[in-house]
Amino acid sequence: MSESEKPEVVLEKPGDSGVPAPKNVRVVLLGLMIAMLLAMLDNMIVGTAMPTIVGELGGLNHLSWVVTAYALATAASTPLWGKFGDMFGRKGVFMSSIVLFLIGSALSGMAQDMGQLIAFRGVQGLGAGGLIVGVMAIIGDLIPPRERGKYQGMMAAVMAVAMIGGPLVGGTITDHLGWRWAFYINLPLGAVALFMISAVLHLPKKRTKTKVDYLGALLLTTGITSLVLVTSWGGLEYEWASGTIIGLAVLGVVSLVAFVFVETRAAEPIIPLRIFRNRNFSLMNIIGFLVGFSMFGAITFLPLFQQSVQGASATNSGLLLLPMLLSMMVISLFAGRYTTQTGKYKVLPITGGALMVTGLYLLSTMDTETSRFESGVYMAVLGAGMGFLMQITMLIAQNSVEMRDMGSGSSTVTLTRTIGGSFGVSLMGSLFSSAVTETLTARVGPAGDKVAAQLDKASMARLDPQMKSAYFHAVADGTHQVFFWGAMLAILAFAASWLVKEIPLRGAGPEKKAESAPAEPAAAQA
Template sequence: MEKAGGAAGRQDGAGSGKAEPQPRSVRVVLMALMITMLLAMLDNMIVGPAMPTIVGDLGGMEHLSWVVTAYTLATAASTPIWGKLGDMYGRKGSFLTAIVIFLAGSVLSGMAQDMGQLIGFRAIQGLGAGGLMVGVMAIIGDLVPPRDRGKYMGMMTGVMAIAMIGGPLVGGSITDHLGWRWAFYINLPLGAVALAMVTTVLHLPKKKAEGRIDYLGAALLTIGISALVLVTTWGGSEYAWGSAVIMELIGIGVASLVGFLFVQKKAAEPILPLHIFANRNFSLMAVIGFITGFVMFGAMLFLPLYQQSVQGASATNSGLLLLPMLLSMMAVSMVAGRFTTATGKYRMFPIIGTILMVTGFFLLAQMDTETSRLTSGLYMAVLGAGMGFLMQITMLVAQNSVEMKDMGVASSSATLFRTLGSSFGVAIMGALFNHRVQDVMAERAGSLGGKVTESSAQLDAASLKELPVAISDAYQHAVSAGTHSAFLLGAAISVVALLASFFVKEIPLRGSAAAEKPAGGEPAGDRPAGDQPAGNAEGDSARAAGKTVAEHV
């Protein structure tokens, strides 16, 4: 069992399974994990408002999208590798390495002298970011048994919501008063605190893997993921969907992933063990997590756009526009986590969450140019509640479906599917939105409307005031129609997650030996073999000790 400052794991006697934690040390570890999660989520939110200033200083407007794309690519491609490294060589070492790489990338990005350097340094930063969230979730999975894990993952969802709300506001303020370079340097004090806390308080046993890292599998997976992310990033914007470049990327991506699956069957230490997908609950959580990422980031892109363009809200307060959705998500996630801890029940949450998600998107699709901010806020709250039920449960059930030795790859896989879902969601919903906006503008404003949206289908409130009234009115109707189509797609995609949620099985979340009934309501022997977490003596002992840790936090 891992220890938090000697806290979480001196076991008494030969395998007694009891731990003598030091509550303060455990709390410090969890605080460090929350700070690290904040780093992982806050970065892009802070950098976004600084982008116009960065371009004005460094130039290279034509390469602007790569500042985000390089970060996203490196994060997505490295996520599964970080998870496997933690499983093979120890969680603490890989986690600290990821923090150091992230901070080094932040320093270098702040020192960049041209756009090319910034893009390269952002890739380094993304490489470290890939290990931050995976490390946080996997360490929680090690320290806290599944029965108690819900409330801590609910806290992490709260941190994510805080980052989404405060990130744009902080980023704008930092850029205005300190300069854009501090949008990267701000990571240093937070990262230094997290690094010091993790180094001094978290004491995990070192591991020595018998096999070697699957380099061929890692390379194929990196190529495959990178190709797919580039397809979703470039398709319909940089290149037409049917262009040779997009078709080649699709071919490379598919071929690489097929080769990756073949290699994983033969590898001694596969990057992504395929046997974990034999567990029904794990596979269902991968599907639901993908769809949650798909629709969530699409909503976060188009809701501020709708409120700025149609309802006339200020772009400066873009973070506050999402407040109803994010506060609802945070509150529901924390309540659901505590309920799961108290009762051990979780199957209802994916069902309730997906029902609310479908309902929320359907309501948002009804918004038009006359919809009030109060009404749209209520619709967002419904959607946020649905996501609150899903954000932590997908990770919790995924982790509960594997052995302790696969905790890292389970965490990284759940994170990866959500990341890929967000890439696909932004691309597909964005393409549908842009196409609809351009069609409506052409209908309502003729050739002049086509020129307005020729370069971009997105105009802010300030830009709209400079247009003729007829064009401005046409654009508001066009954005309303575009969001209608995008949100209807979100509702339709969410139905797939709803159907998947009905097949989730309520496999009891394991806690301490004392907390569980020896021959509980569902004897282990009666559980379906395919859905039962494959426990072992080491894993059960770790979870038992983790129960004691959770009780003192």
């Protein structure tokens, strides 16, 4: 790299470390949690409003694209936001992502047809890609890893609030204010987050003369988009063996291989490949992928089992996951406190991996006789496993990269977890559908194919007792397949956790205070 290409870091004020005074840290974190809530809450609220949206705008055939456009834009932009934060300064880039998300929210609320809504959801997704990774990277800048554990409970609580409250809030807003307010509700929350971050957050202001790696960005975006489409369309829109799915898979793989080749030669790569030389970082990406795979699969199919087989109400679907989410939140808080007090962490992913395998296996044993209490206990075990893993994977990953790569490292872990969730929902969905159809056909003959498409409670109520019993057994069999293979895959996460090397967390021990400030200014001076 030539002298003129070397990044130049400029502090906002001479000698300013960029760290807010202790009394302001909690205010900054509150603003960050609101921004994180925006990204997590949005899909939950919008999902509840979708039937009303389709009723007004039409376009039922394009319904899936309302979700797919958002997911694609989020996944494709996540690594770019992380890298831009490393290059141009975390605060400005993060605030830009919030503004873009709010613009997309306002436009989505004003959409006049399904085409406009899909396009505006894409804009919203582009902003959402920077929200979660921005929160993680800024926390990585502000708080040393040794101290970061105590704030894990806050992030777990935000996730639980979004997953439990999202469907309830979405239904209430849609019924009383109209579906457009499912998007407009983001505006006041986003404004509060912007004000708090603008007024209180102070980080080193950067300026870089290095050219942006546009070719790498294009190849990475193409690869991610292709793979997300494969997981979104495979087995639903197109057969897995269709030319479209195979073509997208080939395009995705070729694009990512070309991306790796380009990154080895780029002056400022979007994802610096050097970060994968650290064993712990690579392991956290593997574990994060598997946790995303299992978590989103569980969230998708557990309510379906409880509504269909156990007769629970769909209105309170978010509450059905309460045992899992509360367990995850409590354990995440405990794990954070443990890490802060002891500085040790290797036991956490090992314990989490073991509990995740156990929880998924227990869920695979559910049948038509399983009570809600039993399924709640099983969910709590799985939630405990995820509580040990969800935040610790990010903490270990951030502790494994240099401060200059904090954004890229955070976005990479976030991306692998997102891709894992996408694969999980898609592949588990295929397993579930195949098992349901196979069981129904075996019990009631060819008529089972028609019943397999009727997954709503109202349709089931009209079936005769024999057909209804066959359907309940089919859903139980599908659930067994989903969680059994999820448990088999989770064994890989458990095995990977044993390979983690326990390296002292930055900010630990007697020199904690001296190490609490971000290292980027010092690195720049060096």
